[in-house]
Amino acid sequence: MGVAAPRVEAAPRVEARGVGLRAGLVTVGFLAVALVVGLAIGPVHIGLGAILRSALSYVPGLHVHQPLGVADHNILWQLRAPRVVLAGLVGGMLAIAGASYQGVFRNPLADPYLLGVAGGAGLGATLAIIYAATAAGGRWTVPLAAFAGAIAAVALTYVLGRSAGAARTTGALVLAGVTVATFTAAVQTFVQQQHTSVLQNVYAWLLGGFSTSTWSDVAICAPYIAASSLVLVLHRRVLDVLSLGDDEAASLGVDVARVRLTIVIAATLGTAAAVSVSGLIAFVGIIVPHTIRLLVSTSYRAVLPLSLLAGAGFLVLTDVLARTVLSPQELPIGVVTAFFGAPFFAVVLRTSRSMR
Amino acid sequence: MIETRDLWVRFGPVAAVRGLTLRAETGGWTALIGPNGAGKTSALRALAGLVSYQGKVLVDGRDARKLGRRELARLVAFVPQKPETPPDLTVAEYVLLGRTPHISYLGGENRSDREAAARALRRLELEQFAERPLGSLSGGELQRAVLARALAQEAPLLLLDEPTTSLDLGRQQLVLELIDTLRGDGLTVVTTMHDLTLAGQYAERLILLDAGSVVAEGSAAEVLSAPNVAAHYGANVRVMEEDGRVFVLPVRR
Numbered sequence: 001m002g003v004a005a006p007r008v009e010a011a012p013r014v015e016a017r018g019v020g021l022r023a024g025l026v027t028v029g030f031l032a033v034a035l036v037v038g039l040a041i042g043p044v045h046i047g048l049g050a051i052l053r054s055a056l057s058y059v060p061g062l063h064v065h066q067p068l069g070v071a072d073h074n075i076l077w078q079l080r081a082p083r084v085v086l087a088g089l090v091g092g093m094l095a096i097a098g099a100s101y102q103g104v105f106r107n108p109l110a111d112p113y114l115l116g117v118a119g120g121a122g123l124g125a126t127l128a129i130i131y132a133a134t135a136a137g138g139r140w141t142v143p144l145a146a147f148a149g150a151i152a153a154v155a156l157t158y159v160l161g162r163s164a165g166a167a168r169t170t171g172a173l174v175l176a177g178v179t180v181a182t183f184t185a186a187v188q189t190f191v192q193q194q195h196t197s198v199l200q201n202v203y204a205w206l207l208g209g210f211s212t213s214t215w216s217d218v219a220i221c222a223p224y225i226a227a228s229s230l231v232l233v234l235h236r237r238v239l240d241v242l243s244l245g246d247d248e249a250a251s252l253g254v255d256v257a258r259v260r261l262t263i264v265i266a267a268t269l270g271t272a273a274a275v276s277v278s279g280l281i282a283f284v285g286i287i288v289p290h291t292i293r294l295l296v297s298t299s300y301r302a303v304l305p306l307s308l309l310a311g312a313g314f315l316v317l318t319d320v321l322a323r324t325v326l327s328p329q330e331l332p333i334g335v336v337t338a339f340f341g342a343p344f345f346a347v348v349l350r351t352s353r354s355m356r
Numbered sequence: 357m358i359e360t361r362d363l364w365v366r367f368g369p370v371a372a373v374r375g376l377t378l379r380a381e382t383g384g385w386t387a388l389i390g391p392n393g394a395g396k397t398s399a400l401r402a403l404a405g406l407v408s409y410q411g412k413v414l415v416d417g418r419d420a421r422k423l424g425r426r427e428l429a430r431l432v433a434f435v436p437q438k439p440e441t442p443p444d445l446t447v448a449e450y451v452l453l454g455r456t457p458h459i460s461y462l463g464g465e466n467r468s469d470r471e472a473a474a475r476a477l478r479r480l481e482l483e484q485f486a487e488r489p490l491g492s493l494s495g496g497e498l499q500r501a502v503l504a505r506a507l508a509q510e511a512p513l514l515l516l517d518e519p520t521t522s523l524d525l526g527r528q529q530l531v532l533e534l535i536d537t538l539r540g541d542g543l544t545v546v547t548t549m550h551d552l553t554l555a556g557q558y559a560e561r562l563i564l565l566d567a568g569s570v571v572a573e574g575s576a577a578e579v580l581s582a583p584n585v586a587a588h589y590g591a592n593v594r595v596m597e598e599d600g601r602v603f604v605l606p607v608r609r
């Protein structure tokens with residue numbers, strides 16, 4: 001294998017695949033269909049044309065006449081729309097946070113709840129439901145307590161993980177997360193045992209869902225989710241560098257510890273905001289990123305943006321199932337994500353080889 | 357040129373490198389040799405800024421600590437013993453990651469990065485593999501991809517930790533020849549090596565470490581004496597010289 005140094009020749013195509021036109025269009029299309037389905041399906045029939053005209057009537061300068069009566073209008077824009085938007089925000093956040101955790105910990109099973117977010121949020125919500133349901137915060141008490149609980153649990157995980165030594169930071173951090181989650185679960189069980197009368201409220205929150213979502217829910221979590229997603233998407237190339245391992249990333253000039261901390265903070269803040277308005281919705285953070293990896297690419301330049309979009313569409317559609325399968329009864333959305341998500345993912349796993 | 361002055365690398369109470377002072381000349385090939393646990397890899401990792409150390413590492417006379425991480429990465433490329441090669445990345449994508457020290461923190465590759473990566477691919481005759489995933493390459497092709505990634509970094513110093521580990525005899529020679537041809541571009545090479553005969557034939561300068569300190573340095577003929585090898589490896593060897601080349605042959609006691 002002699003290596004001559006040929007001068008100018010036909011240059012090889014040297015480019016990093018990003019999202020890719022086809023995958024990008026398919027994912028945006030999927031999200032668009034999900035949003036339309038989410039708006040159109042419900043106990044009251046509202047046609048697609050009416051939805052479109054109703055939406056256009058809000059665009060200044062078009063002079064489209066509002067086609068819906070007051071009742072239908074309220075159902076569409078005050079009940080369905082916030083629910084669809086919130087499910088989209090939460091689904092996108094959980095998916096991109098899961099993908100980021102998997103990258104930063106280089107562990108395919110890492111999920112957005114890895115570092116104790118779920119346990120902390122659950123405990124915070126439980127305490128609020130039991131002790132502060134009538135407190136000054138009103139209907140914000142529970143989400144705020146969940147948010148605070150999630151942040152506190154992750155902070156505790158981080159302090160604990162750091163004290164275990166810097167040598168194996170990621171392993172120590174994950175172990176600390178398990179420790180904190182176990183501890184918060186124990187406290188939560190104890191508190192519930194003492195207050196069995198509110199068990200149902202606690203479980204309803206833990207199982208998660210969007211049945212009571214309003215525009216103010218959207219307003220409270222959207223800034224966090226937008227900021228967090230932006231930070232994570234901006235780190236897509238850095239996460240690819242981290243996939244070479246800590247040593248090589250460091251020898252390429254990346255401050256691995258700082259990058260890891262930045263990504264964990266961003267993903268955790270976004271997840272905590274999502275959990276505070278939706279409860280605990282399992283599986284989205286695992287299933288969506290891995291579907292993208294299997295069908296499109298394992299590069300984070302594809303995985304992060306596509307997870308955000310596909311996660312949003314996925315949870316909107318799941319929410320449609322949750323409210324229609326046993327209509328008028330609603331299924332907890334966490335049950336639906338797992339019940340339909342697991343077989344779906346099994347199919348993706350089986351077919352991915354032949355598709356690539 | 358890269359040099360160390362009174363370099364100490366400690367892992368808790370254990371010092372892997374003890375007061376090491378060495379110098380690798382510009383354009384030369386310096387091999388760190390020594391028995392297991394002599395501190396070769398720790399010393400190399402200190403040169404790359406991957407472990408904390410006491411003492412000084414100077415890159416072209418500049419204190420490596422005072423260079424930022426990115427600036428150091430533009431001067432020093434490092435190839436670990438077992439590089440991670442994510443199987444789904446294409447060769448081009450992988451080599452482009454070598455441009456990281458030249459790309460702003462949240463930025464992407466620009467044209468000059470793509471050109472540098474293309475040069476590295478050409479240098480290692482990997483053009484036709486550019487769009488192939490790493491997972492589909494043979495061992496030898498993968499080795500070239502790893503070198504191309506390090507080369508794309510365009511650092512004047514290339515550090516390689518045991519570049520021939522787990523390769524068969526023929527591939528060991530291929531890789532070492534390849535590294536040698538890269539030196540034609542003015543690259544300074546520092547490697548750790550186990551095989552003393554190969555180390556003696558490819559590197560101009562050998563530095564024999566034992567227990568974290570330099571015990572001998574110089575040309576192969578100067579360092580690879582039977583008494584030296586016996587004293588520091590505890591090995592019984594016969595050393596032969598032919599055409600100015602040194603062969604270290606193990607002999608059963």
